[in-house]
Amino acid sequence: MSVGVEEIAQAAGVSAATVSRALRGLPHVSAATREKVLQAAAQLNYSKPGLRAGRSAARTGSVGVIAPFLSRWYFAQVISGAEQALREAGFDLLVYNLGGMDGRGRLFQHELVGKRVDALMVISLPPTDAELQSLLGLGVPVALVGDFAPGLSGVSIDDVAGARLATQHLLNLGHSRLGLISGLVEADAVFSSQRDRRKGYYAALADAGIPANPSNEAHGDFSIRSGERAMDELLAQPVPPTAVFVVSDEMAFGAMRSVRRHGLRVPEDVSVVGFDGHEMADLLDLTTVEQPVVLLGEMAAWSLLQRMKSPSADIAAVTLPTSLVVRGSTRRCEHRTGKRPA
Numbered sequence: 001m002s003v004g005v006e007e008i009a010q011a012a013g014v015s016a017a018t019v020s021r022a023l024r025g026l027p028h029v030s031a032a033t034r035e036k037v038l039q040a041a042a043q044l045n046y047s048k049p050g051l052r053a054g055r056s057a058a059r060t061g062s063v064g065v066i067a068p069f070l071s072r073w074y075f076a077q078v079i080s081g082a083e084q085a086l087r088e089a090g091f092d093l094l095v096y097n098l099g100g101m102d103g104r105g106r107l108f109q110h111e112l113v114g115k116r117v118d119a120l121m122v123i124s125l126p127p128t129d130a131e132l133q134s135l136l137g138l139g140v141p142v143a144l145v146g147d148f149a150p151g152l153s154g155v156s157i158d159d160v161a162g163a164r165l166a167t168q169h170l171l172n173l174g175h176s177r178l179g180l181i182s183g184l185v186e187a188d189a190v191f192s193s194q195r196d197r198r199k200g201y202y203a204a205l206a207d208a209g210i211p212a213n214p215s216n217e218a219h220g221d222f223s224i225r226s227g228e229r230a231m232d233e234l235l236a237q238p239v240p241p242t243a244v245f246v247v248s249d250e251m252a253f254g255a256m257r258s259v260r261r262h263g264l265r266v267p268e269d270v271s272v273v274g275f276d277g278h279e280m281a282d283l284l285d286l287t288t289v290e291q292p293v294v295l296l297g298e299m300a301a302w303s304l305l306q307r308m309k310s311p312s313a314d315i316a317a318v319t320l321p322t323s324l325v326v327r328g329s330t331r332r333c334e335h336r337t338g339k340r341p342a
Contacts, residue, residue, distance in 0.1 A: 012040040015090035019061065062092045063304060064117035068125060070097045072222065073250060073278055074293060078123050078145055081297025089305050091118070119304040121145060121297075126192045127152075141307035143300040143316070147192055153303040153316040155296050159193045162289040162322040163200025163245065166273045169287070169324055170243040171208050174333035175271065178205065179241030180217040181230040181251055194222075197247040197275060216241055220251045227251025231258035235270075242333050243271035249278035249288055256284065256329065267331040277325070285328035292320050 009019045014033060022029045022037035029037075063086050067075045083093045094117055117140060124146040127135055135142045136151050148154035170178055180201050183194030202212055218233040220226030227246060234240055235258065246252035252274030259270050266272055274281060277290030303316035 007044060008037060008040050008046060009090065011044060012036045015061075018090075059118045059308075060116060061090070062094045062117045063301070064094045064096060064120045065123065066096045066120065066125065067123040068097075070095065074248075074276060075123055077293040078297040078300075081294035082121060082301040083297075085298045085301035085305070089301075091305075119143070119308055121300050121304065124191055124193060141304050141311075143303050145296050145300045148317055151315065153300070153307065155300045155303065155316065155318045155320065157291045157296075157320050157322050159196035160200040160203065162275060162291065163197040163247070164204045165200075165322065165324050166245050166275060166289045167201045167204035169326070169330065170245065170271060170273060171204065171210075173243070173271065173330060175241075175243035176208075176210060176333075177239065177241045177243070178210070178216065179234045179244040181227055181234070181244060181246040181255055182217060182219055183247060184219050184221055194247055201245055220254075222248045222251055224250050224254040224257075227254030228258045228261075229254075231255035232262075235259070235262050235264070241270070243273070243330070245273050245275075247275050249274035249276040249281050249286060252286055252288070252329075253278075253280065253284060256286070266329050268334075271330040271333075273330060281325070282327070287327045287330040288325055289322050290325050291322045295320060 008023075009015055012019065012033075014037065018029060018033060019037050019041075022034045023041065063082075065079055065082060067079065069075050070079070079093070079095065086093055119141040120135070120138065121143050122135070122145070126144075126147040127149055132149050132152075135149075141153065143153040143155065145154075146156050148156060167178065178201075180198065182198045182201075183191060198217075205212060215237060216234065218230035220230045227248075227250065230251065231244065231254065234244060244255060246255050252272055256266050256272055259266050259272070264270055272286065274286050274288040275291075277288055277293065280286075281288045299316075299318055299320070303318075306313045306316075
Protein backbone atom coordinates (compact mmCIF):
# COMPACT_ATOMS: atom_id res chain seq x y z
CA MET A 1 0.00 0.00 0.00
CA SER A 2 1.34 3.44 -0.96
CA VAL A 3 1.93 5.86 1.86
CA GLY A 4 0.51 9.36 1.60
CA VAL A 5 0.10 12.49 3.67
CA GLU A 6 -2.99 11.13 5.43
CA GLU A 7 -1.14 8.07 6.76
CA ILE A 8 1.77 10.19 7.98
CA ALA A 9 -0.65 12.60 9.66
CA GLN A 10 -2.32 9.74 11.52
CA ALA A 11 1.02 8.32 12.67
CA ALA A 12 2.34 11.72 13.78
CA GLY A 13 -0.91 12.87 15.40
CA VAL A 14 -1.15 16.07 13.35
CA SER A 15 -3.28 17.31 10.46
CA ALA A 16 -2.64 16.42 6.84
CA ALA A 17 -2.06 20.10 6.14
CA THR A 18 0.69 20.23 8.79
CA VAL A 19 2.35 17.17 7.26
CA SER A 20 2.25 18.77 3.82
CA ARG A 21 3.82 22.00 5.12
CA ALA A 22 6.47 20.12 7.10
CA LEU A 23 7.49 17.92 4.17
CA ARG A 24 7.67 20.90 1.84
CA GLY A 25 9.72 22.97 4.31
CA LEU A 26 7.12 25.70 4.59
CA PRO A 27 7.00 28.09 7.57
CA HIS A 28 4.61 28.07 10.55
CA VAL A 29 5.59 24.54 11.59
CA SER A 30 7.53 24.20 14.84
CA ALA A 31 10.86 22.36 14.86
CA ALA A 32 9.46 19.68 17.18
CA THR A 33 6.42 19.07 14.96
CA ARG A 34 8.54 19.00 11.81
CA GLU A 35 10.85 16.41 13.39
CA LYS A 36 7.88 14.28 14.46
CA VAL A 37 6.48 14.37 10.91
CA LEU A 38 9.83 13.43 9.37
CA GLN A 39 10.24 10.52 11.80
CA ALA A 40 6.76 9.23 10.98
CA ALA A 41 7.49 9.54 7.25
CA ALA A 42 10.75 7.59 7.67
CA GLN A 43 9.06 4.84 9.68
CA LEU A 44 6.43 4.46 6.97
CA ASN A 45 9.11 4.42 4.23
CA TYR A 46 7.62 7.52 2.62
CA SER A 47 9.64 8.93 -0.25
CA LYS A 48 9.66 12.72 -0.14
CA PRO A 49 10.30 13.22 -3.89
CA GLY A 50 6.95 11.54 -4.48
CA LEU A 51 5.25 14.66 -3.15
CA ARG A 52 6.57 16.60 -6.10
CA ALA A 53 5.85 13.90 -8.64
CA GLY A 54 2.16 14.71 -8.79
CA ARG A 55 -1.14 14.11 -7.12
CA SER A 56 -1.01 10.39 -7.63
CA ALA A 57 1.70 10.19 -4.93
CA ALA A 58 0.32 12.60 -2.36
CA ARG A 59 -2.02 15.50 -1.93
CA THR A 60 -0.75 19.01 -1.39
CA GLY A 61 -3.01 19.58 1.62
CA SER A 62 -4.13 22.91 0.15
CA VAL A 63 -7.29 24.25 -1.45
CA GLY A 64 -7.05 27.31 -3.67
CA VAL A 65 -9.45 30.25 -3.58
CA ILE A 66 -9.62 32.79 -6.40
CA ALA A 67 -11.27 36.10 -5.46
CA PRO A 68 -11.26 39.49 -7.20
CA PHE A 69 -10.96 41.35 -3.89
CA LEU A 70 -9.97 40.38 -0.33
CA SER A 71 -10.59 43.57 1.64
CA ARG A 72 -14.30 43.84 0.82
CA TRP A 73 -16.74 42.44 3.31
CA TYR A 74 -18.52 39.90 1.10
CA PHE A 75 -15.37 38.16 -0.08
CA ALA A 76 -13.84 38.15 3.40
CA GLN A 77 -16.97 36.51 4.81
CA VAL A 78 -17.15 33.83 2.10
CA ILE A 79 -13.47 33.00 2.59
CA SER A 80 -13.98 32.87 6.36
CA GLY A 81 -16.72 30.27 5.98
CA ALA A 82 -14.64 28.21 3.56
CA GLU A 83 -11.51 28.41 5.73
CA GLN A 84 -13.31 27.12 8.80
CA ALA A 85 -14.71 24.08 7.00
CA LEU A 86 -11.43 23.29 5.27
CA ARG A 87 -9.32 23.79 8.40
CA GLU A 88 -11.46 21.29 10.29
CA ALA A 89 -10.80 18.81 7.47
CA GLY A 90 -7.04 19.39 7.66
CA PHE A 91 -6.56 21.58 4.60
CA ASP A 92 -4.75 24.87 4.21
CA LEU A 93 -6.21 27.72 2.18
CA LEU A 94 -4.15 29.19 -0.65
CA VAL A 95 -5.70 32.51 -1.68
CA TYR A 96 -5.20 34.02 -5.13
CA ASN A 97 -6.16 37.70 -5.03
CA LEU A 98 -6.68 39.27 -8.43
CA GLY A 99 -6.53 42.78 -6.94
CA GLY A 100 -8.83 43.81 -9.78
CA MET A 101 -9.19 42.03 -13.10
CA ASP A 102 -5.78 42.50 -14.76
CA GLY A 103 -4.44 39.14 -13.66
CA ARG A 104 -7.55 37.13 -14.43
CA GLY A 105 -6.34 35.69 -17.72
CA ARG A 106 -3.12 34.36 -16.21
CA LEU A 107 -4.68 33.04 -13.03
CA PHE A 108 -6.99 30.57 -14.72
CA GLN A 109 -4.08 28.96 -16.54
CA HIS A 110 -2.89 25.50 -15.49
CA GLU A 111 0.64 26.45 -14.52
CA LEU A 112 -0.45 28.85 -11.80
CA VAL A 113 -2.74 26.52 -9.87
CA GLY A 114 -2.51 23.12 -11.52
CA LYS A 115 -0.13 21.35 -9.14
CA ARG A 116 -0.39 23.56 -6.08
CA VAL A 117 -3.84 22.64 -4.82
CA ASP A 118 -6.11 19.63 -4.39
CA ALA A 119 -9.25 21.65 -5.21
CA LEU A 120 -10.20 25.15 -6.27
CA MET A 121 -12.92 27.62 -5.26
CA VAL A 122 -13.79 30.62 -7.45
CA ILE A 123 -15.77 33.46 -5.84
CA SER A 124 -18.06 35.72 -7.88
CA LEU A 125 -16.20 35.28 -11.17
CA PRO A 126 -18.44 33.55 -13.73
CA PRO A 127 -15.97 31.82 -16.06
CA THR A 128 -15.86 32.57 -19.76
CA ASP A 129 -16.01 29.60 -22.14
CA ALA A 130 -12.22 29.55 -22.37
CA GLU A 131 -11.84 29.82 -18.59
CA LEU A 132 -14.38 27.04 -18.07
CA GLN A 133 -12.38 24.71 -20.29
CA SER A 134 -9.23 25.65 -18.38
CA LEU A 135 -10.90 24.94 -15.03
CA LEU A 136 -12.26 21.61 -16.25
CA GLY A 137 -8.78 20.70 -17.44
CA LEU A 138 -7.11 21.28 -14.07
CA GLY A 139 -7.91 17.76 -12.96
CA VAL A 140 -9.12 18.86 -9.49
CA PRO A 141 -12.61 19.55 -8.09
CA VAL A 142 -13.76 23.12 -8.68
CA ALA A 143 -16.61 24.98 -6.96
CA LEU A 144 -18.07 28.35 -7.90
CA VAL A 145 -19.54 30.71 -5.33
CA GLY A 146 -22.20 33.03 -6.72
CA ASP A 147 -22.69 31.27 -10.04
CA PHE A 148 -23.16 27.96 -11.85
CA ALA A 149 -21.37 26.39 -14.81
CA PRO A 150 -21.55 22.96 -16.49
CA GLY A 151 -19.27 20.39 -14.86
CA LEU A 152 -18.49 22.52 -11.79
CA SER A 153 -20.07 22.57 -8.36
CA GLY A 154 -21.86 25.81 -7.54
CA VAL A 155 -23.38 27.50 -4.51
CA SER A 156 -25.29 30.73 -4.98
CA ILE A 157 -28.38 32.76 -4.15
CA ASP A 158 -31.15 34.01 -6.45
CA ASP A 159 -30.05 37.64 -6.88
CA VAL A 160 -32.96 38.45 -9.16
CA ALA A 161 -35.50 37.24 -6.59
CA GLY A 162 -33.71 39.07 -3.77
CA ALA A 163 -33.74 42.36 -5.67
CA ARG A 164 -37.42 41.93 -6.55
CA LEU A 165 -38.11 41.36 -2.87
CA ALA A 166 -36.39 44.61 -1.90
CA THR A 167 -38.08 46.63 -4.64
CA GLN A 168 -41.50 45.16 -3.91
CA HIS A 169 -41.11 46.16 -0.27
CA LEU A 170 -40.72 49.79 -1.34
CA LEU A 171 -43.64 49.53 -3.74
CA ASN A 172 -45.81 48.06 -0.98
CA LEU A 173 -45.00 51.14 1.12
CA GLY A 174 -46.54 53.34 -1.57
CA HIS A 175 -43.34 54.56 -3.25
CA SER A 176 -43.54 55.04 -7.00
CA ARG A 177 -40.47 57.25 -7.54
CA LEU A 178 -37.86 54.59 -6.91
CA GLY A 179 -34.15 55.04 -7.41
CA LEU A 180 -31.48 52.39 -7.94
CA ILE A 181 -27.83 52.43 -6.93
CA SER A 182 -26.18 49.58 -8.79
CA GLY A 183 -22.68 48.51 -9.80
CA LEU A 184 -20.72 49.96 -12.67
CA VAL A 185 -22.33 48.99 -15.98
CA GLU A 186 -19.01 47.90 -17.50
CA ALA A 187 -18.64 45.32 -14.72
CA ASP A 188 -21.94 43.58 -15.51
CA ALA A 189 -20.18 41.03 -17.69
CA VAL A 190 -17.77 40.23 -14.86
CA PHE A 191 -20.05 40.17 -11.83
CA SER A 192 -23.36 38.47 -12.52
CA SER A 193 -24.77 39.34 -9.08
CA GLN A 194 -24.95 43.08 -9.77
CA ARG A 195 -26.46 42.43 -13.21
CA ASP A 196 -29.10 40.13 -11.73
CA ARG A 197 -29.97 42.57 -8.94
CA ARG A 198 -30.56 45.26 -11.55
CA LYS A 199 -32.80 42.82 -13.44
CA GLY A 200 -34.81 42.13 -10.31
CA TYR A 201 -35.34 45.84 -9.66
CA TYR A 202 -36.58 46.58 -13.17
CA ALA A 203 -38.72 43.43 -13.22
CA ALA A 204 -40.53 44.54 -10.07
CA LEU A 205 -41.13 48.00 -11.56
CA ALA A 206 -42.50 46.44 -14.75
CA ASP A 207 -44.88 44.24 -12.76
CA ALA A 208 -46.15 47.38 -11.00
CA GLY A 209 -46.65 49.19 -14.31
CA ILE A 210 -43.93 51.76 -13.57
CA PRO A 211 -41.83 52.65 -16.65
CA ALA A 212 -38.06 52.41 -16.36
CA ASN A 213 -36.34 55.78 -15.96
CA PRO A 214 -32.55 55.67 -16.52
CA SER A 215 -32.14 59.02 -14.72
CA ASN A 216 -33.21 57.28 -11.51
CA GLU A 217 -30.19 54.93 -11.63
CA ALA A 218 -26.73 55.82 -10.35
CA HIS A 219 -23.64 53.64 -10.11
CA GLY A 220 -20.92 52.77 -7.63
CA ASP A 221 -18.11 50.28 -7.09
CA PHE A 222 -19.59 48.63 -3.96
CA SER A 223 -17.68 50.91 -1.59
CA ILE A 224 -19.23 53.22 1.00
CA ARG A 225 -17.81 56.30 -0.67
CA SER A 226 -19.18 55.37 -4.09
CA GLY A 227 -22.63 54.81 -2.58
CA GLU A 228 -22.49 58.30 -1.12
CA ARG A 229 -21.56 59.81 -4.50
CA ALA A 230 -24.31 57.84 -6.25
CA MET A 231 -26.95 59.11 -3.82
CA ASP A 232 -25.67 62.65 -4.38
CA GLU A 233 -26.52 62.16 -8.06
CA LEU A 234 -30.01 60.91 -7.34
CA LEU A 235 -30.76 63.74 -4.93
CA ALA A 236 -29.63 66.24 -7.57
CA GLN A 237 -32.54 65.22 -9.82
CA PRO A 238 -35.29 67.86 -10.23
CA VAL A 239 -37.71 65.35 -8.75
CA PRO A 240 -35.59 62.94 -6.68
CA PRO A 241 -36.76 59.49 -5.66
CA THR A 242 -38.57 58.95 -2.37
CA ALA A 243 -37.00 55.52 -1.99
CA VAL A 244 -33.80 53.88 -3.22
CA PHE A 245 -32.78 50.25 -3.61
CA VAL A 246 -29.01 49.85 -3.21
CA VAL A 247 -27.47 46.59 -4.46
CA SER A 248 -25.03 46.32 -1.54
CA ASP A 249 -25.17 47.25 2.12
CA GLU A 250 -21.84 49.06 2.06
CA MET A 251 -23.03 51.36 -0.72
CA ALA A 252 -26.28 51.78 1.24
CA PHE A 253 -24.29 53.04 4.24
CA GLY A 254 -22.80 55.73 2.01
CA ALA A 255 -26.21 56.53 0.55
CA MET A 256 -27.63 57.12 4.02
CA ARG A 257 -24.74 59.43 4.85
CA SER A 258 -25.45 61.42 1.68
CA VAL A 259 -29.10 61.84 2.66
CA ARG A 260 -28.11 63.25 6.04
CA ARG A 261 -25.49 65.53 4.50
CA HIS A 262 -28.19 67.04 2.29
CA GLY A 263 -30.22 67.94 5.35
CA LEU A 264 -32.74 65.16 4.74
CA ARG A 265 -33.77 62.23 6.88
CA VAL A 266 -33.89 58.46 6.47
CA PRO A 267 -36.64 57.26 6.19
CA GLU A 268 -38.84 60.37 6.55
CA ASP A 269 -37.56 61.91 3.31
CA VAL A 270 -35.88 58.96 1.59
CA SER A 271 -36.32 55.27 2.32
CA VAL A 272 -33.26 53.06 1.73
CA VAL A 273 -33.00 49.29 1.25
CA GLY A 274 -29.65 47.47 0.99
CA PHE A 275 -28.56 43.97 0.04
CA ASP A 276 -26.21 41.52 1.80
CA GLY A 277 -26.91 41.28 5.52
CA HIS A 278 -23.76 43.10 6.65
CA GLU A 279 -23.42 43.04 10.45
CA MET A 280 -23.31 46.85 10.46
CA ALA A 281 -26.78 46.96 8.88
CA ASP A 282 -28.33 46.17 12.26
CA LEU A 283 -26.33 48.89 14.00
CA LEU A 284 -27.30 51.47 11.35
CA ASP A 285 -30.94 50.31 11.30
CA LEU A 286 -30.80 49.49 7.59
CA THR A 287 -33.53 47.42 5.94
CA THR A 288 -31.73 44.83 3.83
CA VAL A 289 -32.03 41.61 1.88
CA GLU A 290 -29.97 39.20 3.93
CA GLN A 291 -28.00 36.42 2.31
CA PRO A 292 -26.11 33.63 4.17
CA VAL A 293 -22.65 34.77 3.11
CA VAL A 294 -20.55 32.64 5.47
CA LEU A 295 -22.68 29.59 4.64
CA LEU A 296 -21.96 30.11 0.94
CA GLY A 297 -18.26 29.58 1.66
CA GLU A 298 -18.91 26.64 3.98
CA MET A 299 -21.13 24.80 1.52
CA ALA A 300 -18.73 25.38 -1.37
CA ALA A 301 -15.94 23.94 0.78
CA TRP A 302 -18.09 20.95 1.75
CA SER A 303 -18.81 20.24 -1.92
CA LEU A 304 -15.07 20.25 -2.65
CA LEU A 305 -14.32 17.95 0.28
CA GLN A 306 -16.96 15.52 -0.93
CA ARG A 307 -15.54 15.52 -4.45
CA MET A 308 -12.00 15.01 -3.14
CA LYS A 309 -13.21 12.07 -1.08
CA SER A 310 -15.27 10.59 -3.90
CA PRO A 311 -14.50 11.94 -7.40
CA SER A 312 -17.65 10.25 -8.71
CA ALA A 313 -19.89 12.20 -6.32
CA ASP A 314 -22.65 14.27 -7.87
CA ILE A 315 -21.87 17.83 -8.94
CA ALA A 316 -23.44 20.14 -6.35
CA ALA A 317 -25.72 22.95 -7.51
CA VAL A 318 -27.22 24.66 -4.47
CA THR A 319 -29.29 27.85 -4.31
CA LEU A 320 -29.53 29.27 -0.79
CA PRO A 321 -32.48 31.45 0.27
CA THR A 322 -32.47 35.17 1.01
CA SER A 323 -34.78 37.04 3.37
CA LEU A 324 -35.93 40.63 3.80
CA VAL A 325 -35.02 42.12 7.18
CA VAL A 326 -37.15 45.22 7.75
CA ARG A 327 -35.63 47.91 9.96
CA GLY A 328 -35.99 51.64 10.42
CA SER A 329 -34.58 52.86 7.10
CA THR A 330 -37.89 52.35 5.27
CA ARG A 331 -41.36 53.74 5.89
CA ARG A 332 -44.60 54.44 4.05
CA CYS A 333 -44.34 57.15 1.40
CA GLU A 334 -45.67 60.54 2.43
CA HIS A 335 -44.39 62.66 -0.50
CA ARG A 336 -47.36 63.13 -2.81
CA THR A 337 -46.68 66.54 -4.37
CA GLY A 338 -43.85 65.58 -6.70
CA LYS A 339 -41.72 68.41 -5.32
CA ARG A 340 -38.15 68.01 -4.23
CA PRO A 341 -37.87 67.62 -0.45
CA ALA A 342 -36.77 70.85 1.21
